[in-house]
Amino acid sequence: MDKKMKEILDHAIYGTPEIKPEExxxxxxxFRERIHVALTxxxxxxxxxxxxxxxxxxxxRNLKLFLNGNLSYSIYSNYIQQANANGVPFTIVTPTTNTPFGLVLADGTDAVSRQSFVIEDDWYIQDTEEN
Known part of the structure; x- marks a missing residue:
């Protein structure tokens, strides 16, 4: 069977392969390259x-806010209010795997040239040592 036909059959059976699923x-x-700032x-x-x-x-501009759905709404409601005030759409994501992140503010479509997107304070250190 030629390679193209096998790809078509695999997509039909297993669905479209996901890019960087762990990330x-x-x-x-x-994706990491789209993140402006992330909070644990x-x-x-x-x-x-x-x-x-x-x-x-x-x-x-062209931002998207992602919030960890395992946290209570009252905990991140201030960020939702700010997102609404600034025209930033948000999505509440219920993670299927363990993640230290509670909030990710990312560009909606493009990569961001930024070396570090985390705020390294005591809370960050506490969360990263646990994981």
């Missing part, structure tokens, strides 16, 4: 909001 599971369905679950649970997240929402 997408870790970052709440988005403890950082999201902490009272208030991170200015870094709000500043990106105010200054960048």
């Amino acid at each position: 997408r599971a870790l970052f709440l369905t988005t 679950k403890s950082q999201v649970i902490k009272a208030g909001t991170y200015d870094e997240v709000i500043n990106v929402m105010k200054t960048k």
